[in-house]
Amino acid sequence: VKRITTHILQEMKSRGEKIAMLTAYDYSMAAIVDEAGVDIILVGDSASNVMAGHETTLPITLDQMIYHASSVVRAAKRALVIVDLPFGSYQGNSKEALNSAIRIMKESGAHGVKMEGGVEIAESISRILTAGIPVMGHLGLTPQSIYKFGTYTVRAKEEAEAQKLREDALKLQELGCFGVVLEKIPALLARQVSESLNIPTVGIGAGQHCDGQVLVIHDMLGINKGFSPRFLRKYADLHQVMNSAIKSYVNDVRAKNFPNEKEEY
Ligand code: KIV
Ligand code: NA
Numbered sequence: 001v002k003r004i005t006t007h008i009l010q011e012m013k014s015r016g017e018k019i020a021m022l023t024a025y026d027y028s029m030a031a032i033v034d035e036a037g038v039d040i041i042l043v044g045d046s047a048s049n050v051m052a053g054h055e056t057t058l059p060i061t062l063d064q065m066i067y068h069a070s071s072v073v074r075a076a077k078r079a080l081v082i083v084d085l086p087f088g089s090y091q092g093n094s095k096e097a098l099n100s101a102i103r104i105m106k107e108s109g110a111h112g113v114k115m116e117g118g119v120e121i122a123e124s125i126s127r128i129l130t131a132g133i134p135v136m137g138h139l140g141l142t143p144q145s146i147y148k149f150g151t152y153t154v155r156a157k158e159e160a161e162a163q164k165l166r167e168d169a170l171k172l173q174e175l176g177c178f179g180v181v182l183e184k185i186p187a188l189l190a191r192q193v194s195e196s197l198n199i200p201t202v203g204i205g206a207g208q209h210c211d212g213q214v215l216v217i218h219d220m221l222g223i224n225k226g227f228s229p230r231f232l233r234k235y236a237d238l239h240q241v242m243n244s245a246i247k248s249y250v251n252d253v254r255a256k257n258f259p260n261e262k263e264e265y
Helices: 006-015 027-035 062-075 094-108 119-130 143-149 159-175 187-196 238-254
Strands: 019-023 040-043 080-084 112-116 135-140 179-183 201-204 212-215
Touching: 006 019, 027 040, 027 062, 040 062, 040 212, 062 080, 062 094, 094 112, 094 119, 112 119, 112 143, 119 135, 119 159, 135 159, 159 179, 159 187, 179 187, 187 201
Parallel strands: 019 040, 019 212, 040 080, 080 112, 112 135, 135 179, 179 201, 201 212
Antiparallel strands: none
């Protein structure tokens, strides 16, 4: 199978072919995601929430991201593997940002990094790109800034914030980012940004006019029972499937139905 490249993603936008992106954090899940034909696997810092059980994405470390990423890379035969630079690993200065990106590329074998923010992190993005590392931007509801926002509600509803987002998106393109995630912004704004950029946009809660879509795998498979925002389509109810399978196992063990004679040596 031929590996998806940032160049192919660019061609997909030009042809009007939508890009399918999902998160994965471990080998077994990434193998399933890759086999199913997802174009980009994001090793998101949402691992902090869904893998580690933290309330926010802030606590996850660079070492932990590298551990998740290296597991995903071993499974991904076709998908481009992009890894979030975690909170604190790139905001300090551009040298620190470059070191963090290099560690991810070297130690995990991933194909690029994603960073939250616009003009504020331009110098860091630039320096990482100069080293030959593909960078994906991330604008709108950027969860590493949750304590600045104070809420997970939709961003850029006001014109001032919308205008800054348009400018940030153009800046990311000008710097040389290969794409940009747009999270939880009005569909009209996402459409304007997608039409104004040559590089692909990948939306989450940003409407149907983005060049691609991304979801957190645990959310779209319905593994997290409680999480049901408006933008989330649940493609399975794995919480139910797994819960009933595990209950059956527990019942079988207790009833001495497992293992049976065929399952013993
Ligand atoms: O960490 C993550 O899963 C993400 C996506 C939701 C875009 O950044
Ligand atoms: Na993220």
